[in-house]
Amino acid sequence: FHYIAYHLESIADNARDVDFAMRWGFGWSVGPFETWQAAGWNQIAEWVKQDIEEGKALCNAPLPAWVFEGAVAEKGVHTPEGSYSAKSKSFVPRSTLDVYKRQEFRAPVFGSGAADPKTAGTTVFEDDSVRLWHTGDDVLIVSLKTKMHVIGDGVIKGLQRGLAEAEKSFKGLVIWSADAADGGAFSAGADLQSALPAFMAGGAKAVDPIIRELQDTFMKMKYSNVPVVAAVAGLALGGGCEMALHASKRVASIESYIGLVEVGVGLIPAGGGLKEAAVRAQREAKGNDILQFLKTGFTNAATANVSKSALEAKAMGYLKEDDVIVFNPYELLHVAKVTARSMFDAGYRAPIQRPVTVTGRYGWGTIRGQLVNMRDGGFISAHDYKLGDMIAEIVSGGDIDQGSVVSEQWLLDMERKAFLELLNNPKSQERIMGMLQTGKPVRN
Template identity: 85%
Template sequence: MSNFIVKKVAVLGAGVMGAQIAAHCVNAKVPVVLFDLPAKEGPKNGIVLRAIENLKKLSPAPLGNKDDAALIEVANYEDNLDVLAGCDLIIEAIAERMDWKHDLYAKVAPHIAPNAIFASNTSGLSINKLAEGFDAELKARFCGVHFFNPPRYMHLVELIPTTDTRPDILDQLETFLTSTLGKGVVRAKDTPNFIANRVGIFGMLATIVEAEKFGLSVDVVDDLTGAKLGRAKSGTFRTADVVGLDTMGHVIKTMQDNLKDDPFFSVYKTPDILAKLIEKGALGQKSGAGFYKKVGKEIQRLDFATGEYVTGGAKAADIVGRILKEKDPVKKFKAMRESTNPQAQFLWAIFRDAFHYIAFHLESIADNARDIDFAMRWGFGWSVGPFETWQGAGWMQIAQWVKEDIDAGKALSTAPLPAWVFEGSVAEKGVHTPEGSYSVAKSGYVPLSDLPVYQRQQFRAPVVGLGGADPKTAGTTVFEDESVRLWHSDDEVLVVSLKTKMHVIGDGVIKGLQRALKEAETGFKGIVIWNTDAAEGGAFSAGADLQSALPAFMAGGAKAMEPIVRELQDTFMALKYSNVPVVAAVAGLALGGGCELALHASKRVASIESYIGLVEVGVGLVPAGGGLKEAALRAATEAKGNDILQFLKNGFMNAATAQVSKSALEAKAMGYLKEDDVIVFNAYELLHVAKTTARAMADAGYRAPARRTFPVTGRYGWGTIRGQMVNMRDGGFISAYDYQLGDTIAEIVTGGDIDQGSVVSEQWILDLERKAFVALLNNPKTQERIMGMMQTGKPVRN
């Protein structure tokens, strides 16, 4: 396998998608040059410069660290085409017009390096037609690479070859997209709108048709088709508003223009209501009105009958909510199909329409059933794909019901289900089996891709019915209870997986970590703290388990908490000074005690999507697991004899204002991750990189760091910070109680009421943390904040 190293990427087109693809390349430290037309007035690269400025304002943020916007090189098609010669990958991302794309290709083709890959980020135009006019050599290096919006956060990238694309080009690109940019790659056939938009937009259109048939309002439909189905909580119509109704209209038009022979063609008609909204310029979120409209604080919904906006917020019927809560999919679908409630009938109808559609079109749009499931999960945020849902609910029973509905004229098309649905092994086992997923073209089961890049994923994205190792039970268990599982895969690394809700840290987790240290020091090279749902959006740890500490607090008051906090501190310090390296594999939320757990590891390997911070002030407390001690120690280390206070400001402000990083890159800038900590872009590779890191540290002769004393700023620093906080309080930026909490944090990070330059131990600061934490627990205002957080999940500002 030859190395394909992408030294530089060119993105052609600085529109919404192009600029964000460039931003994500920069996140991944891939040098990138962003092209657009020369501006008619002002600086020639004005269009690109404005696009880069705009990246800093977008939410959710395309850049992991806003300052990295400066790393995007700017260019225009008139002066800078020679730059293309130094690019290994060129991604075209201009507007969806075949003629414009061809004009641009004619301009850039002579400048493309002989080994570079050329790809179009089209969302639905034919890749073969786009390649017309290329010489054979360039044709072999051209393909479609369809990112989903927003590119940093959406896991899916569809890779679409032409009939001439060289297979090794696709393998190289898939490897780069998977490992470097952190994506989930699905290979699609060159059919209109490829896989995810084809199935997803059909699903949205079918939902609109069925909603009108059953007389359901947009808010009820969104409540039914969002989180309750394990899909994006924005449901159907809200999603359309976010995507933009003009964009949706455009994707529908591609289907109308290119799918005239499709038996579902009548469904591709632009819904009247959508056409009217687009005509009025009500394009959804970007224009302030679409299916919904914000009026003051109220979100109003469009009433289809009158075309007016009315009060929204209606929810699914209780009885239907109960059907959807049923855990057993077989029972759930039976209840849905047999219910007389119009909402339940609507749900059965949209599932039936989707099953009918994917079965009929599987052969023409995808290589196998798994690719459709992955496309919908990664591109549309479904927790379970449509084929997985069908199989889970009983393959033959569902097939029978769909057939009955088609025969009775209830379906959206009269086309029968294809014969393979009822035949041979599919009838017996469904489309997903341990040997692979069903492919109509190969009339057999196709195993998962065996590209070397997937060997970096010990647990690949699971598929219902496909089998594969379950991270909850894989490997050899050393110890397990309801809080933790300690296990290994015969590779000299002990893995600690937390099992508590949101992986909060209570007594069981503390005892588990102590046990892991003992086990590792006798029989392993290192420890990795990794949770089984790291790649599926789970938390690393949402912090200390306040709930579990309540009984002790109720029985013995704040004083009873003192030994609990001391044990937490001692355990984290034992991790820091362990004789084997401890690697924290961080993904998702690492808040409060979860952040402190990561801070005390020997090293951190963090997913780009890591949200790290000390948030204790939200519940009226201060960090007490050594988070403030680490801030004081790191400031003293960085200052190297200069004024420590300058280096302490950052750590103090982060904790006093409960700042949470919006990415692992920002966590580095904030000081929660160190410069040499590793950032991983594909969360499925997190465990592999963490284990490799732990073993490498051990192999390099790891020794625990020496315990050092360090200087603090004492009462001089405390007084200086307090002065700045008085201004914030008096200016109304923080509440009086926020001021009190901030003052307590200032006292701890400066070492308290001692002389400037005093030298202290880590234990000195830990004692200050613990004392302050226990004292605050007695404060009624803190108790108010804790109760508020437990009841509503939102911080109380008192």
């Protein structure tokens, strides 16, 4: 604090610039001036002054006079009027250049009184799980409020409500959460904790309607009459990844970590993630051998592979070629809303549900052969083999002829059946409880 106060005048236009440089340079959530102000400006200033006078500081240079003067002594360096500049001895407001109009909620600074995205705009509906709101520009926004934006019953009901509201009164729906730009999550997946009571009371059968409703909601998103845009930033894992996959389009921050990670808790994706792997493989194959295009989707799910960036997510197939990557996370909401409106204005219509051509037992058997080699070679455990085999069966369409045509619902039913079977498996239960208790995957 002594150092930044002494050098502020010569190194930066104002205190805000120092805080942003330190935050963005080192990945901090708050900067040094913000920390000082949050801890009590005058108290810290007096302690630093006392240490200097007693020779306990690293340097005997006195604190600048402005630290103890006027509005700084009263409020600190960050105020709603702006941040303090030692050079001009005034509070400097934020830049009003047009480029910043793309940032509806700019990087917040402690004490600046910036607009809070959790309360901004007009709220259409709000409960403990979601907030539906808009800013008067014909696009409805769904913001998830759960911890790490996990998907439980409240979020599913909120998405259903948002879809109905958007189809009735708006040009599009954007899924965007307020803290994602500051290193939060788009969604860390399904809320296993909330499903535990149902499982304990009625076993796997009691979980069946929950999974079915999740699948139905994601399919409603995919075939909505208005465009649904997933504004992805941070973690999009498991069910969060599947939610993004079922949007009409994805707008992703460059720092997006996307993947189907269910095998880590001894389960398989059951929200349509494997179904989408089969659908996309068929589309990309364009009449060629679908298996060659299916390998990526299978491997990603079977190894719980997570992208290290949005660019890698494109290479992995979680983002499509025409999905938008945004380099400034504070512009994500603007780009997502513009994307939704432009799709609507271009005459958006819900896609037609088309049948899926699958590889059948040919694809399943080919992948299974490789899994057997890995199991017998000691590279994967017997339970890893079981999970991989189930994933291979689903993405291949099951024990049917190569080139068979199935519906998306056929694949979703296979996902759900396999998921419920695994819930009753002791090895999977070990992995689930291990993750809930320690937060780390169990290898068994």
